[in-house]
Amino acid sequence: MKYIVCEHPGEFQLKEKAAPIRKENEALLQINKVGICGTDLHAYSGNQAFFTYPRILGHELASVVLEIGKNDKGIKAGDKVVVMPYVSCGTCIACINGKNNCCTNIKVIGVHIDGGMQEQITVPSNILLLANDLSDDQMAIVEPLAIGAHAIRRANILPGETIAVVGCGPIGIGIMKLAQIAGAKVIAIDMNEQRLAYAKEKIGVDYIVKAGEHAASKISTITNGDLCTAVFDASGNKFALEACPDYMSHGGRFVLVGLSKGELTYTHPKIHAKEMTLMCSRNATTEDFEHVISVLDQFPTESFITHSVPFTEMISNFDNWLKPETGVIKATVNFN
Known part of the structure; x- marks a missing residue:
């Protein structure tokens, strides 16, 4: 499968690798759309905190479940899901106190660990939210709105x-x-x-x-x-x-x-x-994601997403998204 990796500041490469294999308590997802955010822009520019290279970017994801095991949310293959990209440990002082958004051992998809700028990805099943009633455009902006x-x-x-x-x-x-x-x-x-x-x-x-x-x-x-x-x-x-x-x-x-x-x-x-x-204020919690999903019909998604390109054209367009004069507000990358 194809993926795009930020090898160094200012350098993307389009590569291929084998599709990931789902482990227990994980889901295998097909990525349909990825939103580009400030974190991605800063990482590409070389001024993002908590970041190392090389890294596959992408944490604002619209996805469909290809494989998943039994889970308490009733998510099954074929469901559309929003990914909460914050992988927390569940045992530190922050997690115990219900603040897994600032877990002391947090791993953010697309920042600390590889993200969704690839055709398929595996993620823990417990960071998924059902989103069958949302469009791909809406799904791709849930995470930044949850912030x-x-x-x-x-x-x-x-x-x-x-x-x-x-x-x-x-x-x-x-x-x-x-x-x-x-x-x-x-x-x-x-x-x-x-x-x-x-x-x-x-x-x-x-x-x-x-x-x-x-x-x-x-x-x-x-x-x-x-x-x-x-x-x-x-x-x-x-x-x-x-x-x-x-x-x-x-x-x-x-x-x-x-x-x-x-x-x-x-x-x-x-x-x-x-x-x-x-x-x-760092990241977001399940409560914040659920609130956004409940009010998303009041948000002007169509005007908010100003730029959208196919996956294979992302590298040639990315530099323009760094320039305010291009009128970019939210750019997205499409896989289908």
Whole structure:
């Protein structure tokens, strides 16, 4: 079978190998579609944390079960399934406390272990969710939306809150829409005017603000000086991350969803005066995936997926997906 491997930063190769053989408590899946996310882009560019080469990328998967043993979810051959790509140990302190999304021994498919950019893959049966009512396009975006759902649940967003989301990439857009579904008013912040326009026109955010030195004063004007009770960073950009507390109200929450490899600096008196709650949000849980599946009909999947190519054309197109000027929001790779 064919697969694509990222041998080194900036280098993909299309290769062939034998199809995998399913072990006990595993499922053999046929991959129909793979979503490309920021992790894949960063890995290809050489600036992804927790990453080694060579690696088969791909963890946003639309798949069909080819083989599976007895399982407590009643999944059988022929079923469409969403893959929760976080393989946890089940025995560490995080797993015992129900936080397997940040397991101390976590292995993320497509990051720590080889992912779905191949025609078939075997995965543990317990990380599958039935998705027979979803299209391949919908299945391929459940995982990034679940990232947003987890962040919103971490922040305990309530109806009527005014929140800010920094970064109008796929994760940020997901947070915006899911926050709206939770009843919040949303301010979208980004440097890219095309993506801000998408957030306004397709997601329906309440306000858009261009990032920069005047962003905080604009947010203050929008909120009558109160600022935002929760601020989510979905950019992973150092300068954006360090500016986020300026958008946050006294008593507010700052949620780090995007990942930066470097150090961040904050002025302690400024964040202390606001009694800022700082929290990180990593991956997602079964609860988050199930929530996304239940509200996916409210998400504009068709406009969200802006680029889609056959598997054999991925390598020649990947460089373009690194360029904001191409208008890419979510790219997908098709196997059928």
